[in-house]
Amino acid sequence: MRGIASFQRFTSPRALLFRPPSPPPPYHHSPSKPYSPLLAQSLLPSITRFRSLQTDASPVIVSEDDSFGKKQVISLTPQLYDYILSNVREPPILRELREETATLKGSQMLVSPDQAQLLAMLVQILGANRCIEVGVFTGYSSLAVALVLPESGYLVACEKDAKCLEIAKKYYELAAVAHKVDVKQALAADTLQSLLDKGEGCSYDFAFLDADKRKYDEYFEYLFQLVRVGGVIVIDNVLWHGKVANPNETDKKTNSLRKFNRKIFKDERISTSVVPVGDGMTICRKK
Numbered sequence: 001m002r003g004i005a006s007f008q009r010f011t012s013p014r015a016l017l018f019r020p021p022s023p024p025p026p027y028h029h030s031p032s033k034p035y036s037p038l039l040a041q042s043l044l045p046s047i048t049r050f051r052s053l054q055t056d057a058s059p060v061i062v063s064e065d066d067s068f069g070k071k072q073v074i075s076l077t078p079q080l081y082d083y084i085l086s087n088v089r090e091p092p093i094l095r096e097l098r099e100e101t102a103t104l105k106g107s108q109m110l111v112s113p114d115q116a117q118l119l120a121m122l123v124q125i126l127g128a129n130r131c132i133e134v135g136v137f138t139g140y141s142s143l144a145v146a147l148v149l150p151e152s153g154y155l156v157a158c159e160k161d162a163k164c165l166e167i168a169k170k171y172y173e174l175a176a177v178a179h180k181v182d183v184k185q186a187l188a189a190d191t192l193q194s195l196l197d198k199g200e201g202c203s204y205d206f207a208f209l210d211a212d213k214r215k216y217d218e219y220f221e222y223l224f225q226l227v228r229v230g231g232v233i234v235i236d237n238v239l240w241h242g243k244v245a246n247p248n249e250t251d252k253k254t255n256s257l258r259k260f261n262r263k264i265f266k267d268e269r270i271s272t273s274v275v276p277v278g279d280g281m282t283i284c285r286k287k
Ligand SMILES: C[S@@+](CC[C@H](N)C(=O)[O-])C[C@H]1O[C@@H](n2cnc3c(N)ncnc32)[C@H](O)[C@@H]1O
Pocket: 109, 110, 111, 134, 135, 136, 137, 138, 139, 140, 141, 142, 158, 159, 160, 161, 164, 186, 187, 188, 189, 210, 211, 212
């Protein structure tokens, strides 16, 4: 096969050594303590929803390509993901919000703690001051961003649902970041258009897109106009539970995401990278 890598499960005896012998330790996070499965087990978390349902626990896959030969690529197992989560520095206020959200319908919509940490890191690396989020829900990802913005920082938070925004606003207050967050309860396209109408094109440093998947293309075009050259747009759920890579999956959302991913791949106005974190995030930088 030329050009495109083919992937296979790595099944050498060495790989088998890495298979978790028993169910993985539950997720526990404590930024001040190193990872310890025993400690993790003694401090049972109130949330275990990050445990993977994957049964094939091989930790690596091997890409084969005529041009570069074999290359091992890490593949998440429940054990490895628990290890990653045990190394996430999730601020206590974010954990509290996550736990409160866990009792609600749609709680699976939050980005994972490792994704939130990546978003915050990107904002910090960029030195971002002006940010936009499309799709806030109860505010987990927006709070992660607001927490690392400077005091003068500004985040436009676009969400249509008033009920979940009540929770988000409560946590912005609790975290003392409410002054940085401009909550816009409306259809996101209307909010983004109004920002452009106010002459705010090319004035934002960072945008996070995480709302209705079938409108990603429309939102992306708005965000592209609003973000400055060198600014970053991050898009969530681009791997859509793996469905985008399965030709048998032809539902509307999957097709729409596939089409969107292809468009981003071809878009010469941006540089881009697909990161297999959470449900897949694409990071785009405006040229
Ligand atoms: C995946 S959730 C966002 C999760 C959030 N980013 C997080 O990780 O904490 C998507 C949100 O987008 C909102 N949404 C969907 N369509 C929208 C629209 N047209 N305008 C504004 N918000 C919308 C939904 O109400 C939902 O709360």
